[in-house]
Amino acid sequence: MTDRTSATSAGANGGRRSLGAARGGSRAARQPLERPAPLRQAVYDVIAEMIINRELQPGEHLVENELAAHLGVSRQPVREALQRLHNEGWVDLRPALGAFVHVPTEEEADQLLATRTLLETESARLAAKHATPEQVERLRELQRAGEQALSEDSQVALVEANAALHAYMVEMSGNKVLAQLIAMVDRRVRWYYSPIARSRGREAWDEHAALIDVIAGGNSRRAGEIMRKHTERTRESYHQRRKEGGGQDAAS
Amino acid sequence: MTDRTSATSAGANGGRRSLGAARGGSRAARQPLERPAPLRQAVYDVIAEMIINRELQPGEHLVENELAAHLGVSRQPVREALQRLHNEGWVDLRPALGAFVHVPTEEEADQLLATRTLLETESARLAAKHATPEQVERLRELQRAGEQALSEDSQVALVEANAALHAYMVEMSGNKVLAQLIAMVDRRVRWYYSPIARSRGREAWDEHAALIDVIAGGNSRRAGEIMRKHTERTRESYHQRRKEGGGQDAAS
DNA sequence: ACCTTGGCTATAGCATACAGTCGCCGAGAT
DNA sequence: ATCTCGGCGACTGTATGCTATAGCCAAGGT
Incomplete structure (x- = not known):
């Protein structure tokens, strides 16, 4: 319980790591064409890259809380990013167990x-x-x-x-x-x-x-x-x- | 708005609410092999089917709340289902605007x-x-x-x-x-x-x-x-x- | 000594709450 | 009359709280 609290509090926009910072500055821009580019996209990119360059190894259990804390966002965008990674074959989603980096055969x-x-x-x-x-x-x-x-x-x-x-x-x-x-x-x-x-x-x-x-x-x-x-x-x-x-x- | 509502309610055919109910009684079951089969899967199936048989027409705006209400679940599984439908090309996801049934060209x-x-x-x-x-x-x-x-x-x-x-x-x-x-x-x-x-x-x-x-x-x-x-x-x-x-x- | 069982912890899945943004519409100014 | 601006409603995007379950460990039984 304590760990989750710490995890979320860290993520509670107090310490937006790289992700939040990159978006925060766009506040001034007012162009209607400019799309906000949802967080989940950034989260997806980061996780995908981590998988690709082996920071996350095949078979590794991807815990939503940990990723969320690490990236400085809530679990929600992480979940959605994991879903997408699943659709594209990067991670396996075992019901009630969570996401695991796909193990290539x-x-x-x-x-x-x-x-x-x-x-x-x-x-x-x-x-x-x-x-x-x-x-x-x-x-x-x-x-x-x-x-x-x-x-x-x-x-x-x-x-x-x-x-x-x-x-x-x-x-x-x-x-x-x-x-x-x-x-x-x-x-x-x-x-x-x-x-x-x-x-x-x-x-x-x-x-x-x-x-x-x-x-x-x-x-x-x-x-x-x-x-x-x-x-x-x-x-x-x-x-x-x-x-x-x-x-x-x-x-x- | 009214026309779309009628369309979806017609599609929901009343019995669709069973998504939640069908799982409620599983409390007694204790078999480890039994997979919970996440709601989002069921939601995905229903929405995909509705798209395929034209209950939801191309270009139609899929409002998360309405779908959730019709299916008797929260927005969360709906969102995840929509994500997947997006990856597979069934719906377009316009940031901050939502999901629209893909319009074939x-x-x-x-x-x-x-x-x-x-x-x-x-x-x-x-x-x-x-x-x-x-x-x-x-x-x-x-x-x-x-x-x-x-x-x-x-x-x-x-x-x-x-x-x-x-x-x-x-x-x-x-x-x-x-x-x-x-x-x-x-x-x-x-x-x-x-x-x-x-x-x-x-x-x-x-x-x-x-x-x-x-x-x-x-x-x-x-x-x-x-x-x-x-x-x-x-x-x-x-x-x-x-x-x-x-x-x-x-x-x- | 091995197997069974019951509780405990960690974590996913789901629901709900909150905030920001887009688009619209009407009122006021030019 | 047309254009601009500010308020308003609706909906997405994000955060957080809650619950059920899977897996583990330890205690007790055979």
Whole structure:
């Protein structure tokens, strides 16, 4: 009982941690277009990030009170954020027990990768189908960003550039439904294999370059093929590393 | 306001209040295996159903208080149900304004159908790849159920049988991630075009029969092809009917 | 020594209370 | 007559209080 009291009192807007502070200043702004951006969104972002970079480990019990106290908000936004994380497969919600960080299984990882291949392949095909010169130029920009990260040997930048490139290609596809699905799947894929795959680096970005060329040429069939191979190789690399003992991560 | 009230009260059909009552008596039960099955789940089911069968119309403002009152629960489970409905694309959540039943656009419908084709095609391919005789037998059972519905000219049964057949095929694919995506997409697809498509009936079920034969033979490539054509035809039928004036539904 | 059982604690689930915000409408000014 | 501004109602977003349950531990029985 005492702990809960302390937890809530800490959260009782007396010490809004980063979350409240970031919003407090917007008081002056009066534009009708500006959306308040609910707390639960911020809470969701923070928790999701904590899960992704392993601050919260798979299987870990996410106690609403603790999270609320930690973030300086009440349980309510935390609950709603957890719900959303559940819908998107990040946490398991066991009735009357609460939320637990999802524990990835080998099977699931494989299925995710397979599904990703399917979706990304289609995305590439569509992107090639109606690519405009401006879009291609944008792709090349992103490609250069990747090369840069590669030369600087910055893993973080590399992962980011990779995500950006794929994301933009999806956007180019013009299919928002597809984009939504890919967003979900991709994020989880990255979570699964990011700690293992030191990124195929050079190789992967060469493939990207080739892919962009094909897209520029508008050859949708070939674009799809290249993307399939590209993601398949990532998948293979994933399996290989797992066998080699990168298994610190996934599954039991 | 009055019109909406009448709509919802009509939908609540009086008996819906049982949500709370059905659980009240569980006090005596002591089995550890018995899952409490949270209220929000029930609430979600009810609201989703109301949306699907048009008791709640596209664009309609879903006021938390009213839903809560009609269902006999507090706002809390309603909120959480709405969150989930939002993630799955059924309702739009406008900050500080609330939840609105999603308004389908023509573009979106098309993208949904295209995505469905992609996913279902893959599902069929995988199903064919490792189909067991038992599974094939089950498929034929479902097929017979469809034929039955067809001969009885029962639209409801037909839609149900159709859903069951596709769902089982997805299950056969063995890819749970894929299954999850298809479940989401399919449900929305059905929502979009159900009021228009009087189901292609005979024709569609003939295609099903052919598909099952191919799956039984384990020809995955061909299974995928057939499924693609199958769903593409549905798509065409959708567009055709829209142009003919079935546009009472989608978009503005 | 092992199993059973009853109470205890921590925590989720639900309900209720409070506060801030958006949009509307009418009154007053130009 | 039109435009602006201030009050008002409604509803969401957030906080907090309450209750029931799951899991644990210890005490007692077999």
